[in-house]
Structures are given as structure tokens and as C-alpha cells.
Amino acid sequence: MRVLAIDQSFTNCAYSIWECDKLYDFGVISSDKEQPIHLRIKFIIKELRQIIQEEQINFVVLEGLSMGGIPSVSARSLAALFYCIELLCEDEGISFENIPPKSVKKVWTGSGNASKKDMEEATPDCLLNKIMLSKYKTISGGRRDLVDSFAIYKSYCELIRDKI
Numbered sequence: 001m002r003v004l005a006i007d008q009s010f011t012n013c014a015y016s017i018w019e020c021d022k023l024y025d026f027g028v029i030s031s032d033k034e035q036p037i038h039l040r041i042k043f044i045i046k047e048l049r050q051i052i053q054e055e056q057i058n059f060v061v062l063e064g065l066s067m068g069g070i071p072s073v074s075a076r077s078l079a080a081l082f083y084c085i086e087l088l089c090e091d092e093g094i095s096f097e098n099i100p101p102k103s104v105k106k107v108w109t110g111s112g113n114a115s116k117k118d119m120e121e122a123t124p125d126c127l128l129n130k131i132m133l134s135k136y137k138t139i140s141g142g143r144r145d146l147v148d149s150f151a152i153y154k155s156y157c158e159l160i161r162d163k164i
Contacts, residue, residue, distance in 0.1 A: 004057045005153035006048070007145050008081050010037070013044050014136075014145035017055055018153050023130065025055065026149065028142035037077045041084050048085065052092050060089050061156040063148065064098040099155045107158050108151035116144045123147050 002024065007014040011033070016026040029047045031040035051057065065079055082098075089096040102112035109122040120128070120143070127150050136142040 001058045002056060003059045003061060003153060003156065004048075004052065004055070005061050005149045005156065006085065007063055007148035007152060008044075008078065008085060009145060010040050010044070010077070010081065012142035012145040013048075013081075014142050014149040015048070015051065016146065016149040016153055017051075017057070021157070023127065023150070026130070026134075026136075026146055027051075028136050028145060030142070037080070041081050044081065045084050045088050049088055049092070052088070052094065057092075057094060060085070060094055060096040061152055061160070062086075062096065062098040063104055063152050064100045066101045097156065097160050099152060099159060103159060104148070104151050104155045107155040116148075119151060120144050120147050123150065 001019070003018045005016045005018065010031050013029040013031070014026070015029070017024040029044050031043050035043070052060075062082065062085060065075075065082055086096060086098075105114040105119065106112040108114065109118050111118065114122070128147070131137060131143050131146050136146055
């Protein structure tokens, strides 16, 4: 079974593909900041659809939405992307789950309030080395977003997989 773990974002939508608990592939989808949100969503969904179809994905796991505080325009836009990804899964006939952000952080670092830096520092060397040898090795290139996608997969394994 191939599982696609997604850390959804407009700047660096990071994904990792896992098969038999081994990292199969990973990447980052970056949308054009000059485009309106609806076109950025369309682009990201098109790229994810291609990955799902070409890589024969069987299951998708997403980081859930963090809607604490007053919802901002960016939070609403991210929610739109989140639900479009769920609709994509429905269209492709693929099951999906989402995991609350604090749960992802807790599984990966032991703290539900971990920072992006904390998440990176908790990453096993074997996984971090794969990122550092890729074109995504910089923070702006998506390094920490990829770390989050790895953590989302691990959280899926520990919190959900054996229950479905």
C-alpha cells in the first residue's frame, strides 16, 4: 500500500510517499505567489492528482486545520485548499484521514507545542539526510515542510493505521 502524506500550504505544499513504512519519494509543490488563491489551489490540486494517479496512491493523510484564535484570510484560504484535497481524494476513490497539528507535533517531538525548528531537530538523520541531498535542502525550498510531511506519516502510523 502506498500512502501519500501531505503538509498542505500554498508556498511549499510538501508531500512524501511511503510504501511498507519506507520512504518511497518526496517533493514540494510551490504555487505562484502572484496568482489569485483559486488558481493556486487549482495548480496544487492538478499536481497532487498527477502524483496520486502516477504513483498509484492508496491512502492520503493530511495535517488537520489549526483554527485557534480569530480566523484570518490566510487560514480560510488554507481551509479551502484542505477541503479541495479531500474532494480530490473522493474524486479519485481514495480514503483519507487528517491528524490534528498538535498530535503530529506530539508524536514527532513529544511536545504538542513544538516549533518548526523543534520538528526538524527531532527528525531521524536518515530522513534529514535525504532532504539535505535534494533540491529541497533550504528552508525556503521546503526542508521543514518535508519534515512535517514525514511527521504526518509517522503520526498516521501511530494513531490511525491499525484502527482502520
